[in-house]
Amino acid sequence: xxxxxxxTRGGLLGYKIFVFILRNLGLRAAYTLLIxxxxxxxxxxxxSTKAIYSFFRKRLEKGRIKSCWxxxxxxxxxxxxxxxxxxxxxxxxxxxxxxxxxxxxxRTIAEEGNGGVLISFxxxxxxxxxSMLEDNIGSSARINIVMxxxxxxxxxxxxxxxxxxxxxxxxxxxxxxSHIIKMGIALRDGELLxxxxxxxxxxxxxxxxxxxxxxxxxxxxxxQLITRMNVPYSxxxxxxxxxxxxxxxxxxxxxxxxxAQAAAQYFATNVEEKxxxxxxxxxxxxxFWAIPEITNAPSSRRKRTRTKKKExxxx
Numbered sequence: 417x418x419x420x421x422x423x424t425r426g427g428l429l430g431y432k433i434f435v436f437i438l439r440n441l442g443l444r445a446a447y448t449l450l451i452x453x454x455x456x457x458x459x460x461x462x463x464s465t466k467a468i469y470s471f472f473r474k475r476l477e478k479g480r481i482k483s484c485w486x487x488x489x490x491x492x493x494x495x496x497x498x499x500x501x502x503x504x505x506x507x508x509x510x511x512x513x514x515x516x517x518x519x520x521x522x523r524t525i526a527e528e529g530n531g532g533v534l535i536s537f538x539x540x541x542x543x544x545x546x547s548m549l550e551d552n553i554g555s556s557a558r559i560n561i562v563m564x565x566x567x568x569x570x571x572x573x574x575x576x577x578x579x580x581x582x583x584x585x586x587x588x589x590x591x592x593x594s595h596i597i598k599m600g601i602a603l604r605d606g607e608l609l610x611x612x613x614x615x616x617x618x619x620x621x622x623x624x625x626x627x628x629x630x631x632x633x634x635x636x637x638x639x640q641l642i643t644r645m646n647v648p649y650s651x652x653x654x655x656x657x658x659x660x661x662x663x664x665x666x667x668x669x670x671x672x673x674x675x676a677q678a679a680a681q682y683f684a685t686n687v688e689e690k691x692x693x694x695x696x697x698x699x700x701x702x703x704f705w706a707i708p709e710i711t712n713a714p715s716s717r718r719k720r721t722r723t724k725k726k727e728x729x730x731x
Contacts, residue, residue: 434446434499435502437449438499438502438506439506443511444659447496447499450492450499453491453495454488454492455488458487458488461701463701467701467702469483469484472486472695486695490696490698493696497540500656501541504543505543512661513660514661515657515661516552516664517664518665519664522534522549522608522666523553525557525648525650525669526556526608527556529557530606530648531602531604531608531609531645532603532608532609532649532650533649534549534608534649534666535611535612535638535649535650535652536651537614537687539655539691539694539698540653540654540694541655541656541662544662545652545654546559548662548664549608549652553608557606557607557608558585558602558605559610560585560586560587560608561586561587562587562589562611563587563611564588564589599641603645612638613638613639613680613683614634616635616636616637619709620636622635623636623639623680624677625680625681625683626681626684626685627687627688628688628691632704634680634684636680639673639676639677640676642670642676642679643673643675648669648670648671649673650667651666651667651686652666652667653666655690655693655697656697670682
């Protein structure tokens with residue numbers, strides 16, 4: 417089955433190329449280049465192309481022609497998100513305008529001083545949402561962005577090359593689990609943690625939710641953290657609505673979660689709502705509904721998982 421491998425698209429060379437275009441030719445010129453880049457992925461990225469087609473065809477019930485066109489639109493939208501992310505990281509934040517819905521929810525969490533978690537997903541523009549948070553909430557509470565250590569190092573290298581200082585504090589997820597201690601300390605100090613809640617590495621513990629008409633699995637870690645630390649959490653989004661305009665959303669705080677599953681279902685329900693509104697801005701390039709492999713579970717649990725997979729294949 418196709419699954420996420422812990423890597424995001426967009427290498428350092430790609431960032432450097434687009435920084436050069438942004439600084440010398442402007443935003444629209446960078447978007448023009450995307451016309452050709454999007455066709456390249458359409459032709460030479462079969463796994464992600466299949467996943468996008470399946471999402472529009474099976475989950476959104478679009479026709480074959482519309483689903484095929486949606487593949488290109490998704491790649492193009494993803495490219496725009498990467499370019500906009502690059503522009504923001506390169507200090508060109510003033511190229512964009514914003515609308516805000518629910519910003520006060522985040523401010524309330526920050527001002528209460530008890531810590532909180534902000535969760536997003538691989539859709540819209542997470543970097544843009546983070547930039548908005550730093551501008552509007554940063555004075556109320558320290559913001560920590562949680563990401564894979566490899567991704568952190570890639571961004572750090574990029575920023576050093578273009579001589580831009582990184583504003584937010586980064587907590588890198590590594591193999592030594594020190595990030596868990598750092599996250600706990602940050603929450604006890606009344607700080608905010610920002611992280612994704614939609615992807616996990618093979619073998620990681622997951623929680624099952626209802627999502628777009630079927631069962632799907634989310635990483636258990638973020639939602640277990642919320643439950644164990646008993647902190648409020650909000651879901652944040654930033655979606656592109658025109659060439660240079662973004663719409664920021666944050667949900668009312670979810671408090672006193674009785675279980676990780678309840679917290680995860682709140683996330684899934686809100687993400688589903690936004691995906692239906694902005695379908696081309698969900699950047700999912702693998703089978704999101706596949707039953708995950710469980711490599712660190714007791715043999716009886718692995719057996720049940722294999723049975724479920726067999727039943728699913730016979731449906």
